[in-house]
Amino acid sequence: QKEVEQDPGPLSVPEGAIVSLNCTYSNSAFQYFMWYRQYSRKGPELLMYTYSSGNKEDGRFTAQVDKSSKYISLFIRDSQPSDSATYLCAMISAAGNKLTFGGGTRVLVKP
Amino acid sequence: NAGVTQTPKFQVLKTGQSMTLQCAQDMNHEYMSWYRQDPGMGLRLIHYSVGAGITDQGEVPNGYNVSRSTTEDFPLRLLSAAPSQTSVYFCASGTGLANPSGEKLFFGSGTQLSVL
Numbered sequence: 739q740k741e742v743e744q745d746p747g748p749l750s751v752p753e754g755a756i757v758s759l760n761c762t763y764s765n766s767a768f769q770y771f772m773w774y775r776q777y778s779r780k781g782p783e784l785l786m787y788t789y790s791s792g793n794k795e796d797g798r799f800t801a802q803v804d805k806s807s808k809y810i811s812l813f814i815r816d817s818q819p820s821d822s823a824t825y826l827c828a829m830i831s832a833a834g835n836k837l838t839f840g841g842g843t844r845v846l847v848k849p
Numbered sequence: 850n851a852g853v854t855q856t857p858k859f860q861v862l863k864t865g866q867s868m869t870l871q872c873a874q875d876m877n878h879e880y881m882s883w884y885r886q887d888p889g890m891g892l893r894l895i896h897y898s899v900g901a902g903i904t905d906q907g908e909v910p911n912g913y914n915v916s917r918s919t920t921e922d923f924p925l926r927l928l929s930a931a932p933s934q935t936s937v938y939f940c941a942s943g944t945g946l947a948n949p950s951g952e953k954l955f956f957g958s959g960t961q962l963s964v965l
Contacts, residue, residue, distance in 0.1 A: 782939070826891060
């Protein structure tokens with residue numbers, strides 16, 4: 739079993755809809771949680787970073803962490819075609835030097 | 850404003866050949882790492898380095914070697930290429946990972962490698 743599980747999708751939504759993405763993890767040592775966005779043929783880029791349970795907002799993006807359930811989510815409001823990409827969750831322990839990634843969810847936002 | 854530069858962008862090898870993937874960063878980052886990305890597998894860590902002269906293994910190190918003689922460069926060597934090493938390889942750098950201020954990894958644009 740992988741340490742971090744993520745539905746591969748694809749997740750197809752109409753423009754303006756809310757995109758909901760999530761990851762589950764098994765390692766209770768993970769303390770820092772990230773979401774990366776990866777466009778086709780590009781390297782990943784960091785979208786959101788959080789280290790506490792609860793919600794964190796940044797513009798149209800909201801990251802949610804539930805450490806008790808080992809579950810993290812990313813919500814994209816008012817989705818745009820430019821949000822079409824693969825979204826990867828990533829996490830790391832407090833003393834770690836190794837980032838563990840989920841497999842990524844491909845998102846398609848249709849005009 | 851180069852960031853993380855990877856070369857080459859594409860490479861085709863025959864089984865048994867060796868080659869080096871180059872990675873350079875101009876941000877004076879201590880931390881550098883190599884990942885491979887395969888369909889449905891996400892990014893898997895191959896090797897990483899927390900500073901010049903210091904390297905360590907990641908999740909999938911077999912068949913790969915690294916060295917870190919300078920802060921800027923972190924080459925990845927394939928000793929004897931195998932078809933299982935066909936993948937997209939990403940180099941990333943950062944000043945630290947477990948940093949509450951939100952330090953992040955900067956990724957290069959990737960090297961697509963095919964081993965026939």
